[in-house]
Amino acid sequence: MQPVRVVDGEVTVLDRADVDTDQIISKKQLKRVERTGYGRFLFEEWAKEPGWHLPPNPILAAGRNFGCGSSREHAPWALEDYGFRAIVAPSFGDIFYSNCTKIGLLPVVLPEDEVRALMAAGHARIDLEEQEVAFAGRRVSFDIDSETARRLLEGLDDIGVTLQQEPAIDAFERRQQRHGPVTTAL
Amino acid sequence: MAPSTLFDKIWDAHQVAPGLIYIDLHLVHEVTSPQAFESLRLAGRTVRRPDRTLATADHNVPTDGSTAAAQIRDQLSRVQVETLESNCREFGIPAYSIGSSRQGIVHVIGPELGVTQPGMTIVCGDSHTSTHGAFGALAFGIGTSEVEHVLATQTLQQQKPSTMRITYEGELGPGVTAKDLILATIQRIGTDGGVGRAIEYAGAAVERLSMEGRMTVCNMTMEAGGRAGLIAPDDKTLEWIEGRPAAPDPLPVDDWHSLRSDSGAAFGSEVAIDASEVSPQVTWGTTPAQVVGVTGAVPEPASDGDRRALEYMALAPGTPMREIPLDRVFIGSCTNSRISDLREAAEVVRGRRVSAQVNAMVVPGSQQVKAQAEAEGLDDVFRKAGFDWRSAGCSMCLAMNPDVLQAGERCASTSNRNYEGRQGAGGRTHLVSPRMAAAAAVEGHFVDIREWS
Numbered sequence: 060m061q062p063v064r065v066v067d068g069e070v071t072v073l074d075r076a077d078v079d080t081d082q083i084i085s086k087k088q089l090k091r092v093e094r095t096g097y098g099r100f101l102f103e104e105w106a107k108e109p110g111w112h113l114p115p116n117p118i119l120a121a122g123r124n125f126g127c128g129s130s131r132e133h134a135p136w137a138l139e140d141y142g143f144r145a146i147v148a149p150s151f152g153d154i155f156y157s158n159c160t161k162i163g164l165l166p167v168v169l170p171e172d173e174v175r176a177l178m179a180a181g182h183a184r185i186d187l188e189e190q191e192v193a194f195a196g197r198r199v200s201f202d203i204d205s206e207t208a209r210r211l212l213e214g215l216d217d218i219g220v221t222l223q224q225e226p227a228i229d230a231f232e233r234r235q236q237r238h239g240p241v242t243t244a245l
Numbered sequence: 246m247a248p249s250t251l252f253d254k255i256w257d258a259h260q261v262a263p264g265l266i267y268i269d270l271h272l273v274h275e276v277t278s279p280q281a282f283e284s285l286r287l288a289g290r291t292v293r294r295p296d297r298t299l300a301t302a303d304h305n306v307p308t309d310g311s312t313a314a315a316q317i318r319d320q321l322s323r324v325q326v327e328t329l330e331s332n333c334r335e336f337g338i339p340a341y342s343i344g345s346s347r348q349g350i351v352h353v354i355g356p357e358l359g360v361t362q363p364g365m366t367i368v369c370g371d372s373h374t375s376t377h378g379a380f381g382a383l384a385f386g387i388g389t390s391e392v393e394h395v396l397a398t399q400t401l402q403q404q405k406p407s408t409m410r411i412t413y414e415g416e417l418g419p420g421v422t423a424k425d426l427i428l429a430t431i432q433r434i435g436t437d438g439g440v441g442r443a444i445e446y447a448g449a450a451v452e453r454l455s456m457e458g459r460m461t462v463c464n465m466t467m468e469a470g471g472r473a474g475l476i477a478p479d480d481k482t483l484e485w486i487e488g489r490p491a492a493p494d495p496l497p498v499d500d501w502h503s504l505r506s507d508s509g510a511a512f513g514s515e516v517a518i519d520a521s522e523v524s525p526q527v528t529w530g531t532t533p534a535q536v537v538g539v540t541g542a543v544p545e546p547a548s549d550g551d552r553r554a555l556e557y558m559a560l561a562p563g564t565p566m567r568e569i570p571l572d573r574v575f576i577g578s579c580t581n582s583r584i585s586d587l588r589e590a591a592e593v594v595r596g597r598r599v600s601a602q603v604n605a606m607v608v609p610g611s612q613q614v615k616a617q618a619e620a621e622g623l624d625d626v627f628r629k630a631g632f633d634w635r636s637a638g639c640s641m642c643l644a645m646n647p648d649v650l651q652a653g654e655r656c657a658s659t660s661n662r663n664y665e666g667r668q669g670a671g672g673r674t675h676l677v678s679p680r681m682a683a684a685a686a687v688e689g690h691f692v693d694i695r696e697w698s
Binding site: 074076079081082085089123127128130131152153206207218220224228231232237238241243 | 270276283290293305321338360371388389390393399400402404467492493496549550
């Protein structure tokens with residue numbers, strides 16, 4: 060994963076609430092076994108609507124509960140491949156939020172009125188280290204889990220980090236009492 | 246010691262290190278795993294605990310009775326299922342793919358095999374993993390990067406969610422089901438009311454639910470934004486597990502009975518709902534929170550989202566829900582495809598005929614549910630009534646296999662999501678309980694199951 064520090068640029072507006080991951084990437088694309096090339100299928104159905112306009116700017120601003128529904132990581136893969144580097148919304152689906160942080164696509168939660176102001180401003184600078192979004196001459200801070208922020212800032216490989224704790228995992232398995240046959244014994 | 250919640254007890258028992266929790270059971274299916282296995286291979290890593298991992302094919306599986314991946318006509322689907330089979334072979338993971346008598350929807354087969362047990366941490370690359378919380382497990386969906394992380398380490402880096410308790414007082418009325426209870430709950434707390442929270446369902450109405458009903462409730466936790474749904478195990482839970490292939494012998498009765506929230510335990514938030522006021526529910530829009538009692542009408546739009554939903558659903562405000570004509574009926578999905586769901590639906594249609602305007606299908610959640618239903622003669626009841634009796638899979642819940650709605654078709658569905666295009670591009674979904682779906686199939690429109698005879 061590439062480190063994420065600052066995302067600076069124009070803001071694309073998608074002013075809809077409850078945008079589910081089925082809309083972000085259609086199930087038709089979930090049959091692929093590759094990890095790349097999903098950007099051109101982003102919002103495949105909505106893109107057919109007259110007046111649809113979604114320029115691939117660095118920042119996407121959206122309505123409440125963005126990325127709800129299915130756990131498909133194909134949704135952040137598609138948004139990232141399309142060109143977005145950060146998404147700002149009043150709230151996110153839990154799994155979607157987590158999936159974004161795993162691939163270096165920065166999710167930022169701001170109060171609804173601040174998201175509206177950012178949509179109107181059209182340009183913003185998001186600084187992850189400062190946990191701050193600057194737009195229209197103002198600075199608004201946002202919350203993010205410190206460990207998640209650290210991994211994004213340093214572009215860490217999660218599995219590599221966890222494997223450094225292998226002795227602790229071994230010890231946990233030794234002391235854990237479990238019940239019944241394992242899956243390979245059924 | 247300070248009183249703690251069921252969630253806290255499971256969480257604390259699985260902390261390997263700060264922010265790192267151990268995963269007892271990892272369920273795998275064909276859609277969200279291929280990229281995880283590929284990355285694992287590229288990094289030269291292996292699967293740490295294949296003996297705590299279990300795979301099945303469900304999303305892509307045709308429900309026409311195919312017995313091998315090679316019979317899947319859609320090339321991409323065939324490759325995805327074959328990829329799952331070869332990945333599992335390579336890494337030594339037990340896989341119940343097409344043709345296995347244990348194949349089925351991942352959230353149906355876990356409990357059915359007894360691998361889902363109280364007190365466990367369970368993950369799967371699927372948002373409806375919350376289903377397993379019905380057994381007092383901490384179960385939640387993860388993305389593909391996390392699937393890879395669990396394969397490699399049997400752990401997850403997780404922020405601890407906060408908690409919410411929803412307590413149901415009173416009794417559900419006759420004909421009102423677990424599905425109606427959870428739909429009414431989602432309407433009450435909203436599509437993001439549970440974001441960042443593990444939700445414990447409690448109260449007399451939940452205790453009275455069957456294990457299948459509890460699974461229906463926990464299954465739809467995600468539709469209220471919840472990370473996980475939990476119900477404390479009781480005698481019913483233990484009876485359900487006993488004797489299943491992966492059940493411990495003897496059951497650790499005392500351990501499992503201790504898995505409940507202590508009196509006085511503090512939750513991040515509390516919600517109280519009177520179950521006796523819940524009526525049979527029907528969704529009218531394109532989120533599960535856009536729902537109303539069957540005796541109600543399509544509401545006036547209150548937002549842009551409502552207006553967009555009404556336009557997509559081709560519904561006018563004020564239309565009585567009972568006058569909405571249907572083209573299709575789907576009984577199935579990880580929400581409502583278990584044996585008791587099928588029994589309830591069969592009771593409704595026994596001796597009756599599906600309306601001439603309706604194309605209706607029943608899709609058992611697993612091969613074992615199918616076999617059990619056939620042993621009880623339920624397949625015969627459905628077939629005689631004019632239902633299509635299918636083989637196990639996710640089927641028309643999500644349109645990744647040949648079972649899809651055509652554009653403009655309107656469907657009463659026992660599944661969990663009524664999003665735009667969820668069951669097929671341009672298709673219109675109304676979520677209901679199995680009984681409501683069965684009665685709607687007979688009449689060709691929704692009816693109040695409490696009065697219908």
